[in-house]
Amino acid sequence: MKKFRRIGILTSGGDAPGMNAAIRAAARAAIARGVEVYGIRNGYQGLIDGDMQLYTNPSELRNIINRSGTYLYTARCDEFKEPEGMAKAIQTCVDNQIDGIIAIGGDGTFRGATDLSNHGIPTIGIPGTIDNDVTSTDETIGFDTAMNTAMTMIDNLRDTCESHARCNVIEVMGRWAGHIALRVGIASGAAAVAIPEIPFDEEATIQKIIEERKNGKRSFIVVVSEGLPGYAEQLAKTIDARTKALGPKYWVETKFARLAHVQRGGTPTLKDRLLASEMGVAAIDYLFEGMSDIVICKVDGKIGYKNIQEALKVDRMFKKKMTEHEYDALSDEDKAWMEARCEKVLGDMKRLYQIANEIS
Numbered sequence: 001m002k003k004f005r006r007i008g009i010l011t012s013g014g015d016a017p018g019m020n021a022a023i024r025a026a027a028r029a030a031i032a033r034g035v036e037v038y039g040i041r042n043g044y045q046g047l048i049d050g051d052m053q054l055y056t057n058p059s060e061l062r063n064i065i066n067r068s069g070t071y072l073y074t075a076r077c078d079e080f081k082e083p084e085g086m087a088k089a090i091q092t093c094v095d096n097q098i099d100g101i102i103a104i105g106g107d108g109t110f111r112g113a114t115d116l117s118n119h120g121i122p123t124i125g126i127p128g129t130i131d132n133d134v135t136s137t138d139e140t141i142g143f144d145t146a147m148n149t150a151m152t153m154i155d156n157l158r159d160t161c162e163s164h165a166r167c168n169v170i171e172v173m174g175r176w177a178g179h180i181a182l183r184v185g186i187a188s189g190a191a192a193v194a195i196p197e198i199p200f201d202e203e204a205t206i207q208k209i210i211e212e213r214k215n216g217k218r219s220f221i222v223v224v225s226e227g228l229p230g231y232a233e234q235l236a237k238t239i240d241a242r243t244k245a246l247g248p249k250y251w252v253e254t255k256f257a258r259l260a261h262v263q264r265g266g267t268p269t270l271k272d273r274l275l276a277s278e279m280g281v282a283a284i285d286y287l288f289e290g291m292s293d294i295v296i297c298k299v300d301g302k303i304g305y306k307n308i309q310e311a312l313k314v315d316r317m318f319k320k321k322m323t324e325h326e327y328d329a330l331s332d333e334d335k336a337w338m339e340a341r342c343e344k345v346l347g348d349m350k351r352l353y354q355i356a357n358e359i360s
Helices: 019-032 045-051 083-095 107-118 143-164 179-187 203-215 231-244 262-264 270-288 309-317 324-329 332-359
Strands: 006-011 037-041 050-057 098-105 122-126 166-172 191-194 222-224 253-258 294-299 302-307
Touching: 006 019, 006 045, 006 050, 006 262, 006 324, 019 037, 019 098, 019 270, 037 045, 045 083, 045 262, 045 309, 083 098, 083 107, 098 107, 098 270, 107 122, 107 309, 122 270, 143 166, 143 179, 143 262, 143 270, 166 231, 179 191, 179 332, 191 332, 203 222, 203 231, 231 253, 270 294, 270 302, 294 309, 302 309, 309 324, 309 332
Parallel strands: 006 037, 006 098, 098 122, 122 294, 166 222, 166 253, 191 222
Antiparallel strands: 037 050, 294 302
């Protein structure tokens, strides 16, 4: 068991409901093991500036498990990417006897965690992002709450759609991934779902709306991922124009709605609080076992980890950003598990997409 004097915890990148539960769990688990904890404010910028608060008692982290956002705040930090910024961050750790870091966030956060690990500060990443776009894990902290927030808002929009016999094309968040859109589309009874991972049949969707209007259906919901930039707004105009051309009786007046950053807020769900607590404690366990440069993952219901570089590479493979040179440099073993993982994630999405089409 590796000895630690103090550890630091930070959140970086976009905030996600449940981050506070992860902060609380990791900090309390460390304190229970006799290790003091620095809460580092404003992500890696706070590590550079020494903007921190020392926690020595679990009671100092009370009443935050139910709070959204991040208790430690977050910020983008270009300075951390430069040698001078990294040197300042390392010096902060040395001056304050910080022997390890827990970094909560997405892929940008993990790249920073690798940099710290490479400079001798053991660092472990926890996936906190509403987008669920960390391919190495089935679930990320904040995903469940964001979906529930989006679903509630879509339910409210459906009410007014029904009153006015309209269609709403709704853009939900997710960055370049369609996980939120796909699941929320099913749960909200959308007429169609458009995501970047699977080709969308626009013509079939329009024909479906026309036929269902002829059969007396009043309202329609179409959910589009922000991973298709600008498409939701254009689709709304297309549906409106195509149906208007059929005459007043079959015109489906269509509005565009972007739910945007409200999806980052809201009280975290039980599922997100539980996941955050599991991952926070696991991060401390692995750190104290001497692990570093890993990201905590939950796959098939079990908590584990992946090397951060492997996690970033499988992300690039899934998002089709991996170059041929990068692929050729992988070992046969890495290629096998990464391809299997990508196939599993995409297979799950295709299965849900089929369900969305069948019951829309």
